[in-house]
C-alpha cells in the first residue's frame with residue numbers, strides 16, 4: 001500500500017568553509033570510486049550526493065537540483081547512453097560528465113575543469129591496483145541464479161589517463177556484465193522486466209490512460225513514476241491518491257475538491273487531487289476500491305477532461321494524465337458488476353502487468369544488492385552470506401519486492417555490528433512464509 005503524496009523538491013544549500021557549496025550527484029556502482037571522488041570534490045567545495053545506480057541518481061537529481069552529474073561508464077540498472085539522453089532532456093542546464101569520456105564537446109568552464117581535476121585525483125588515488133576497482137561478487141546458487149547472464153562476475157573497470165590531455169578513459173575487462181536496459185528506479189534484468197520497460201517507453205510520451213495490474217508490492221507505483229518521468233509531463237506534478245486509504249465519504253472531495261460549506265466540516269474551499277495534478281499525472285492506486293457512484297463521475301472526467309468541485313456549479317478544464325493501478329482482477333469485477341465495465345475499458349486503454357517476484361527470481365540478486373546499497377547510505381553497507389542469499393531464493397515472496405526490502409532491512413538490524421547478514425537473520429513473517 002502506498003501513502004498519498006505530492007512529489008516535491010527540497011533544496012537545502014550547504015556551506016563549506018563559508019561558501020555555499022555547489023552540488024554534484026555521483027552515479028556509480030563502484031563504492032571505491034565514489035569514495036575517492038567524494039574526497040576530491042569536497043576539497044573543491046562541492047557537496048557530493050552519491051547514487052549506486054541510474055534510478056537512485058534520478059531520485060537525487062529530483063531532490064537536490066545539482067549543478068552537475070558525474071556518471072560512470074556502466075550502471076547496474078540503466079543503459080548509460082539512454083540515461084544520459086534522458087538527463088540532457090530533463091535537466092538541460094546541468095553539467096554532465098561521464099567518467100570515461102570527460103569531454104563531450106561541451107565548452108570548458110571553471111566548474112567543468114574542477115570536476116575533471118577531481119576525476120584525475122580519484123584516478124591517482126586508485127593507484128595501479130586494478131583489483132581495487134572490482135566490486136566484490138556475491139555468489140548466486142547456480143540452480144536459481146542462471147537467468148541473469150554474466151551476473152556472477154562483478155564489473156571490473158580499469159581507469160587510465162591519456163597523458164597531457166584532460167580526458168579519462170575506462171577500459172573494460174572481458175568479464176564485464178552487459179548493461180541492462182530497464183528504466184529509472186526500476187531495478188530488474190529479467191525478460192519480463194525488460195518487456196515491461198519496453199511497453200513503458202512506448203506509452204510514456206503519449207497522454208494515454210494506463211492501467212497497471214499486479215500483486216501487492218510488485219512495484220506498480222514505481223512503474224507509474226517511470227511513465228511520468230519519461231513523459232513530457234516530467235517537470236509537472238505527480239500526484240498519488242490511494243483510493244483504499246481514504247474513507248468513502250471523503251474520497252469524492254479529495255479527488256474533485258470542494259467549496260466552502262459544501263458539507264459539514266468544509267470550513268474552507270479546497271483543491272482536489274485532480275486539479276493539483278494539472279499539467280502532470282494523477283496516479284490512482286487501488287482503483288478497484290473506488291465506490292460505484294464515484295466511478296461514474298470519474299468516467300465523465302476521463303471522457304471530457306472537465307470537473308466540478310463538490311458544492312460548485314462552475315466547471316473547469318484540467319489537463320491531467322491518469323494512471324490507475326489495481327491488485328484485483330478488474331475485468332472479473334466488472335463481470336460481477338462490482339466495478340463499472342465502461343470505466344474499466346476507459347482505464348485499460350493500455351494495460352500493463354507487473355510480474356510477481358516469484359515469476360522473475362533472476363531479479364532477486366539485483367534487487368537485494370540495490371536495497372543493501374540504499375541501506376548502506378545510512379549505516380555501513382552490509383553483505384549477504386551465501387547461505388543467507390540461498391534462503392532468499394527458497395522463499396516464494398507473496399509480498400513481492402516490498403517484502404524483500406523489509407526482510408533485508410530486518411536482517412541488517414539483526415546482524416548488529418557485523419558486516420555480513422547470515423541465514424539466521426533472514427526471517428520471514430509467519431503469515432507470508434513460502
Ligand SMILES: Nc1ncnc2c1ncn2[C@@H]1O[C@H](COP(=O)(O)OP(=O)(O)OP(=O)(O)O)[C@@H](O)[C@H]1O
Nearest residue numbers: 001002185186187216217218219220221222401402
Ligand atoms: N523494480 C524495482 N526496483 C526497485 N525498487 C522497487 C522495484 N519494485 C518495487 N520497488 C520498491 O518496492 C516497494 C513497493 O513498491 P510499490 O509501492 O511501487 O508497489 P505497489 O505494487 O504499488 O504496492 P501496492 O500494491 O501495495 O500499492 C517500494 O519501496 C519500491 O520502491
